Amino acid sequence: MTKLSVNINKIATLRNSRGGNVPNLLKVAQDVQRFGAEGITVHPRPDERHIRYQDTRDLVSVVTTEYNIEGNPIPKFIDLVLETKPTQVTLVPDSIDAITSNAGWDTIKHKDFLIEVISEFKRNGIRTSIFTNPDLKIIEGAKLTGADRIELYTEEFAEQYAKGNKLAIEPYVKCAELANELGLGVNAGHDLSLENIKFFKENIPGLLEVSIGHALISESIYLGIENVVSMYLNKLK
Template structure:
């Protein structure tokens, strides 16, 4: 079964919009685990517009499943991850002013940088994943720099699926096959939803983990958080 890691950035966004501590991010994280999710994902950004660096530290003592911290490996982020020692760090090349992640790494252009960063995390026994587009050269580059896993950037699949273009899955199927041959684990995330997750799971072999936040939280406004978490788990079986 593919693991479901729930990104709770949107919970932090809601809390920050009003100040105070409602909703309580730590309680929501623990509730999500109790509802059956196998991981919690956060993506702190330098401006702390949703997840704060202190949240990342506080969650260390709350999350009992897999703890995945995503972000651009600037020094402040690297120091944070090393101090927390999460299960996994996912490296994402988002600009400081990016609204959301919008591209994977160029693992060839950034080979030296990524090699250094990944070696630092692996020396500290933190599993590393690299956010990449489903392109063979980028996946080969991810293996070369020493990553444990890749996270496939799935926006193009989601857009294609919404427009009844089921061929949009083909690059992801091929990417997963190549990644396995190279010894890389396969994660995926971005715009995956209850509508498109089952087909993605069926067509992408050896999918270890999906990280879902925006869609899952939005769907939960209508259907309830516990119900939605279990709906995803059923589709990922």
């Protein structure tokens, strides 16, 4: 079975927009796991516009499933990961001002850098994953860095699937097959949703984990809003 790791960045965004501690990020993480999620993902950025570095530390005490920290391995991020020692660190090459992750690593160009960073994490017992585009040479390059897994960047698949183009899954299938042959675990994430996740899962061999945040939180708001409105109306009668 493919594990679901819930990215709770958007919960932090909502909290930060008002100040205070509503919604309570730690409570949400606990509840999401209680509801059955097999992991919690966070992606702290240098400006701390959603997940704060202290959130990442605080979550250590409440994540009882798998804890996945994503981010660009700048020195501050590396220090944070080594301090918190999550189950998995996912390396993402996003720029400081990126709204969201928008590209995978060039594992050939950045091979030496990735080897250095990954070896440090692995010395500390932290599973490593590299965010990658669906490119066979990039997957081969990921193997040479010493990474344990890849995370397939699925935005292009999601965009094409929404247009009815199911053939967009093919490069992801080929990359997953190659990763399996090379002994790399396969994760995936970015724009996966209730609309496309079943098709993706059924076609990707050996898919170990998906990390879903924006879509899952957005869907949760909409699918739950009727119940909440009804509850308010009942209290106002």
